[in-house]
Structure formats: C-alpha cells, structure tokens
Amino acid sequence: MRTYAATGRRKTSIAQVRLSSGTGHVMINRLPIEEYFPIETYRRDALLPLDISKTLGQFDVFVNVRGGGKAGQAGAMRLGVARALVEYNEELRAALRPAGLLTRDPRMVERKKYGQKKARKRFQFSKR
Numbered sequence: 333m334r335t336y337a338a339t340g341r342r343k344t345s346i347a348q349v350r351l352s353s354g355t356g357h358v359m360i361n362r363l364p365i366e367e368y369f370p371i372e373t374y375r376r377d378a379l380l381p382l383d384i385s386k387t388l389g390q391f392d393v394f395v396n397v398r399g400g401g402k403a404g405q406a407g408a409m410r411l412g413v414a415r416a417l418v419e420y421n422e423e424l425r426a427a428l429r430p431a432g433l434l435t436r437d438p439r440m441v442e443r444k445k446y447g448q449k450k451a452r453k454r455f456q457f458s459k460r
Contacts, residue, residue, distance in 0.1 A: 333352055333353055334352070334353070335350050335351065335352045336350070336351040336352075336416040336417075336419045336420045337349065337350050337351075337416060337419075338412045338413075338414075338415035338416035338418075338419060339412055339415070340407075340408040340409060340410065340411030340412030340413070340414075340415060340436075341408050341411065341436060342400070342404045342405075342406075342407030342408040342410075342411065342436075342437055343400045343401075343404035343407070343408075343437075343439070343440060343441070344399045344400040344404060344440075344441075345397060345398070345399045345400030345401075345404035345405045345407070345408040346397070346398055346399055346408060347395055347396070347397040347405060347408035347409040347411070347412040348395065348396045348397075348412065349393065349394070349395050349409065349412030349413050349415075349416050350393070350394045350395075350416070351391045351392070351393055351413070351416045351417070351420060352391065352392050352394070353390065353391060353392070354390075354391055354392030355389060355392065356388060356389040356390070356391070356392070357392045357393070358378075358379065358392075358393040358395075359392075359393070359394050359395065360395045360397060360409070361395070361396060361397060365378070365379075369402065369406060371402070374402055374403065374405075374406040375406075377406045377407065377410055378406045378409040378410050378413070379393075379410075379413070380410055380431075380433065381410060381413045381414035381417055381428055381433050382413060382417070384427055384428060384431050384433065385417055385424045385427055385428060387417065387424075393413065395409050395412070397409060407437060410433060411433070411434075411436060411437075414428050414433040414434050415434065418434065
C-alpha cells in the first residue's frame with residue numbers, strides 16, 4: 333500500500349496531506365472531517381480535487397493542518413490533496429489545472445504600517 337504525500341498552503345495555514353488507498357475516510361488532526369469542518373462548504377472545498385478527478389471513494393485522506401482559520405485551512409487542504417493526486421497519477425494534472433486547483437493562492441494579509449490605524453486606513457485627519 334503506497335502513500336502519497338503533499339503540502340498545501342493558503343494564507344497562514346499549512347496542511348500536510350497523506351493519501352493512501354482505502355474507502356474514502358477523511359481524518360483531519362485525528363478528527364473525522366464532519367467534526368473538524370462542521371460547515372458543508374469547507375468540506376466540499378477541501379475535497380474538491382477528489383471530486384473533480386473522480387477518485388472520491390478510492391483514497392483515505394489523513395491531514396495535519398495548523399495555522400490560520402477554517403477557511404484558510406480548507407484551502408490549504410485543497411491544494412495539498414490536489415498535489416498528492418498529481419503525485420499518484422500525473423495524468424490527473426490535465427483535469428486539476430483548468431479548475432485552478434494546482435495554483436497556490438498568493439494573497440496574504442497586508443501588514444499594518446506605523447502612523448496608521450490598519451494597513452491602509454489612516455487615523456482621522458484634523459485640519460484644526
């Protein structure tokens with residue numbers, strides 16, 4: 333039984349994904365996916381690569397995820413699963429690439445600047 337591993341990142345989240353042949357069990361930080369992602373949208377987003385490549389019941393997915401919030405973690409898991417699938421079968425790249433599942437989302441939070449309230453918001457200007 334071969335295992336396929338990959339890492340996905342999104343915002344400040346990092347997901348280490350392992351795919352092994354199985355029946356479709358998904359464990360995230362040793363919890364079932366239903367417990368870890370109670371919101372259906374995050375579950376669907378995280379498993380989108382398996383859905384598009386039509387390999388939904390073929391693999392058991394084990395994920396260690398840390399950092400960020402639930403949305404970022406789901407995005408990181410999505411990229412990790414997609415990369416692991418390409419490692420399993422290079423021909424799946426043709427299906428995953430047009431869906432944008434192999435592209436790392438580079439958007440990060442802009443840092444706060446000194447003399448300002450937030451990254452771009454200024455303190456209120458007073459002429460007098």
